[in-house]
């Protein structure tokens with residue numbers, strides 16, 4: 001049987017990436033698209049095998065010497081191809097210098113790829129066979145962000161989300177990012193910033209739920225010396241610091257009514273006063289907002305101002321929970337392991353049974369929980385207990401059918417009360433986890449759904465050790 005080949009593309013152009021994924025995927029081959037040669041090199045260093053590398057030279061940031069010697073160390077020149085623009089012949093001289101035979105021009109067409117690779121079609125692997133679980137079989141998009149953070153998409157919904165982000169990013173309108181806690185709203189905001197014209201300016205983030213109103217006000221707008229006790233020196237706020245850049249207002253749904261009114265004012269005319277200042281300051285900031293609460297409920301319950309809501313959500317992006325894109329789990333884990341394994345004795349991958357168990361678990365804390373799980377497992381180097389932990393949590397979440405009590409004598413030591421309490425606790429944990437995960441770990445909403453007080457819910461979360 002013919003083996004699936006892998007093409008690695010370095011391109012910022014979503015049409016190019018889509019064409020590669022679709023055209024190669026339909027022939028049973030694999031493809032990966034990254035946005036810089038640095039990312040491509042990182043992948044090659046970690047053992048990813050590319051049978052062919054396509055470099056999109058159009059609008060590439062650092063044309064000269066970009067991938068010359070470094071990439072050629074991994075791949076022979078016949079395996080490299082440059083994608084250029086009609087009329088741009090500058091790449092021919094580089095191609096000659098590096099002995100690269102192929103220079104294609106945009107728009108990239110299916111027939112170019114077919115001719116280029118002349119790879120025979122591979123029979124699709126039957127669903128459910130081990131190979132179908134192999135993460136490298138999925139077309140995916142990996143993008144490097146600041147501070148060793150990354151964006152990875154592989155499911156159809158996330159690939160579409162990436163496409164939407166790329167379309168929206170350059171447009172200067174407010175975007176509201178919705179999704180449960182830990183799904184990657186901040187990562188999406190970072191991507192929106194990366195592809196905005198202000199990308200070389202600051203990207204700042206303020207968590208609106210973490211600070212009481214007065215502190216949030218000084219954090220956002222800054223203060224003058226003497227504005228309050230302890231304000232020895234004046235200090236600019238995040239709006240000033242993010243001038244000409246992007247400011248993400250995280251957990252905006254938790255902002256107090258007073259702050260909402262002040263924020264509305266800034267969004268209307270871009271000006272505000274530092275605390276204790278007499279004159280106003282004018283800024284030009286791209287404001288993004290994110291929340292894990294249901295904004296329509298918040299509007300109906302008058303917890304959030306309608307006028308502010310409509311200012312913030314000219315466009316909305318909803319990031320799906322991890323349990324709705326389980327096919328991404330092995331890929332994400334592999335990438336997290338690759339970045340997390342710092343010592344030689346740490347594994348470069350986890351066993352396939354742990355990967356499978358991870359795909360079955362419902363990850364109420366989404367990607368944050370997955371990342372913590374990988375880090376913990378790498379540090380403790382105890383896959384067995386990590387596996388058991390996953391299985392237990394998956395079982396607790398699955399409805400346990402009540403076994404008919406037929407002629408089974410309980411063991412002498414069994415205590416009826418313990419058994420009943422065990423079943424009751426399990427049912428309670430299941431209900432709590434369901435309510436918390438559907439409300440995106442918004443405890444007030446979960447308490448409402450469960451019809452218990454907020455304090456009772458906090459107590460139960462602590463008692464059962466539930467974690468987002």
Ligand SMILES: Nc1ncnc2c1ncn2[C@@H]1O[C@H](COP(=O)(O)OP(=O)(O)OP(=O)(O)O)[C@@H](O)[C@H]1O
Pocket residue numbers: 149150151152153179180181182183184185186187188250290291292367368371
């Ligand atoms: N698509 C993704 N690819 C890779 N890593 C991701 C992705 N999405 C999220 N992560 C990782 O998951 C973790 C949580 O992401 P992030 O902080 O963006 O979530 P969030 O939705 O903003 O959470 P919260 O609502 O609690 O603020 C981070 O470590 C982030 O790097």
